[in-house]
Amino acid sequence: MLQAPQNEVSRELQSRGVELQQHVSFGKGLEAAVWRNPGMAPDQVPVYDRPGHHTLSLYLEGGYKVRRLDDTKAGESAPGKLCLLPANHQSRWFVGDSLRMFHLYITPDYLNYLAQSTLDLDPRQLELKDETFKDSPFTESVVNSVFLSMDWQGETDRMALGNAAQLLIFDLLKNHSDRARNLTVRGGLSPRDQRLLKDFIEAHLDQPLTLDDLADQIGLSPYHLARMFKLSFGIPPHKFVMAQRLERAEDLLRHSGMGLAEIALECGFSSQSHFSNSFKAAKGLTPRAFRTL
Structure with a gap:
């Protein structure tokens, strides 16, 4: 039996009967999961109320009838769409059809550590954007080519998965934060x-x-x-x-x-x-x- 991620978003999904299909913990505040949501009745609205971690979500299958109820400007949901939910955000969701989705969970401490060590950013000035149903070809490519093609429970694949998770976080820091900056490693x-x-x-x-x-x-x-x-x-x-x-x-x-x-x-x-x-x-x-x- 898979051990579920221990964070607020995961607990909310589990309380709504969403199925955990895959999970891997990399330690030091970084976890990944794949969930299958069968869809929910209108009165079963998932609510994320100021979680203490960041969540990167990528829709893998379905999800055409998902709506973010607290954001009337959000675009249309579909496979390949990215949602970025920063720590301490609030959101409410209508899930009108089934979907399968990838999640990457990042603690603020771990994100701050990476921001400081790779981009030389002051973590106090770093803020991830709150984004809903955005296109991200890079994220979609990494998730499909690495995460969905490897054995999450195999120890020899874990290094490749951890490397892919680092790439996703670095892309968030560069392209999905209010302190984006290019980094060239020489x-x-x-x-x-x-x-x-x-x-x-x-x-x-x-x-x-x-x-x-x-x-x-x-x-x-x-x-x-x-x-x-x-x-x-x-x-x-x-x-x-x-x-x-x-x-x-x-x-x-x-x-x-x-x-x-x-x-x-x-x-x-x-x-x-x-x-x-x-x-x-x-x-x-x-x-x-x-x-x-």
Whole structure:
């Protein structure tokens, strides 16, 4: 059974019988969820009353008859539309048909930390916009290509999901706040930091690894780490970690008598089937077939 997000918007949805389909917590004030709302009677109006967190919502399916009752200027709802609900906002909603929606929940403390560490913004001067039914091709692309294509419960996918969440937040800071500013990250990681990260990854391949884990090693924000890592290594952190897992697995297949399940565990895969599928996708052969070469 999925553990529900512990925040005001989620509790309001649950109290109205909305189904939680997926949930992942990245820690440090950041969570994502997918909900399916079957539609509600006119007297069942969801009310968000000054929640203590920010909510980014993207409609995935349906929702053509959703209306924000407290905002007469809001546009038309439809799949692909974004709603941004800042902390401490108030809103009331009519849900006249079924819809499926993606939510990203961000605490103010975490948003302020990212604003200061990536944009050099004074958090006291930062304010997210209250937006309803807006077009956001970037958000729609990230959610569809990353969040909806990965296993939220698989430890090896969590780093890619965390990276995608960082990108969504950075886009909010740049394009959906009253203190928007462009940021260009120049250069990459120092040779020392590259060695530290490679050694840390190598020493912890049998464990789940997150962007926060890597960022903590060299004192960067997760967003900066992801950007500078790609500049230095040519690929995002999650792809680098996967390549290292596969390289170790290949070595064990060649030079050890360990079983496939044991190798999967040793290399940090969530299961033997996940190991086999990932290995075949990268090498063109299943681990069992590779071992017989």
